[in-house]
Amino acid sequence: MKVIKIDKKKWAEGLNKLRAAYQLIGPVKKDTYHDFQVLDKDQLPDFDFLNTRMSPKSIAFPQSEVMLQYSLDEAKEDHHIMKEVQKDASPRAVFGIRPCDAKALMLVKLNFDTSDYKDPYWIQAYEASTLIGMACDNPSSTCFCTSTGCGPYNEEGLDVLMVDIGDHYLAKIISKKGEELLEKAGWKTSADDPSLIEKKKSQSEAKITSAVETKNLKDKTILDLYEAPFWEDISFSCLNCGTCTYVCPTCWCFDIQDEAHGKKGVRMRNWDSCMFPLFTLHTTGHNPRETKVHRVRQRFMHKLKYFMDKYDKGIMCVGCGRCIRLCPVNIDIRTVCDKMNNFKASC
């Protein structure tokens, strides 16, 4: 696959050329953390981060998104009829996505883009995006991507993988979309030594010291794990807040709501969390996941067992470590995964 050399002196110039054809999105430093945002005119993405605080899943799956709109004005002929909302489907280029987050988009895709169901909002935003990854050379101590079928130089889900070589970037073209973007930016010089990428890749992988063991999970029965004795201990400290689910790049659950103001209304979807009691509350008042033990078990069973059994694509976790770093009470998915993987049911 072709590797292009981008001189850092030509970086801003290339990005400016792209602004005509794409909306540019990239990590920006705010206060003491980085998050993805639409770049202002002349604003450059800032790559000096371990990873962004929130994941870039919101590029295709924003926390709140209007799906349909309606009018309650009975003087109008089409009142009370749900109408499509015009969405911006223009091309956008997302810079600085970490390989773990790109892989996460592929896992989310398994849910939003299937042969039976196609989520038009997610698919439209995803297809409009060209994803330019930034390889990870300084993984954090909470990164365990190499044991989740991913890695700091993983290419899955990306259109281009960029690697920082000091005074220049190497950009490995992964898809046609990626190739087009590089052409439009005027970055055409072939790299003199593309093997540098492989070298840096092994160096970075060696820096990842954290791992989870998942190989036994597949052979465990759901009921054995469900009834395992450790859930009370794991869930005790849990506050049942939505932090882990909201910062997770692979959590895809949402809730649909109608909101009307005066005579205008919208149907929208908002992120939801299996940690919230309301998530499963029936209109009868019955709640099948009544206690936090139920809810905590559900989250980990979904990520580490149900998903694996249903899709055969490994666990529903890319090892980005956000939930570990941001959990208010330090519940650590690595510890839970190990407990599940090593669990032996007594007969």
Add this chain to the structure above:
Amino acid sequence: MLEYIDKIKEISTRLLTEKKVDIIIGFRKGTLPMSNEPCFAKNAEDIKSFVWDSNCGINLANYLPNRKEKIGIIAKGCDSRNIVTHIIENKIKRDQLVIIGVPCKGMIDRKKISDMFEKEITEVTEKQGKITVKGNGVEKTIEKSKVLQENCAICIHRNPVIYDELAAEKVEEQKNVDRYEDVRKVEAMTPEDKWKYFDNLLENCIRCYACRNACPLCYCPTCFVDEAKPQWVGKSQDPTDTRTFHFLRAFHCAGRCTDCGACVRACPMGINVRAFTKKLEKDCFELFNWEAGLSMDERPPLDTFKPTDPDEFIK
């Protein structure tokens, strides 16, 4: 404070072996620096994992409501005040509890420390009022007093107000502390500036409710933001809904908040959630000479009436 742990373990083991309690609620070492995890122990073996240091900022009183068994609980000053509040509000019975009081010298602010370092912090240790931070080739020792959680720096109730056992000699309470400098700054603002100040505070809120769920006061069976039949508050990122949640929650904590800082510590987005409750805490102190959770014999000002009430309209 590190030296407390032996005594804490000794008391806890005794309480469990003598069957005085069914469980003990405490902390075990977390997997990250500056993060301990609340946990429970049911036997002497479990007690071995208990820790006590300057990373026990989560308020353990939060784990009490609606529990049925006999509970031993490790309580620093603020936890003990929230236990009193729970007892007054009938969320737990006094005779269900054996309180292991821990005189506290303040918890450290992990965000403040993380923000002081460019690189990731991999190890934090403490010794005699000093905190040593290590990470990626950097090592630095800082005075603990400089990196305390803000609420701890101005705390005047470090000793537990209610306890059955004490894990150490009581510590000297801080004197001449200006507890409300930050509130006075906001009070002095114009209405427009106040609005801007609170909007800026909430800019990053993701409505995860970690602040509410870490708060011992927030035990409503159904929080108003979770009311569904009918729904009271919108679920989107609309600033009006986010404000409504934070403002109403703060008002609901008026006269009950002990300024334990659990909300700030829990917030994944680094929002100073105390900024909402602090003014109400100040008002309760100035109007009613009231500090929450200090006495089991007095009703909180917002659920009682006194002829000496400073407001004319109520008389």
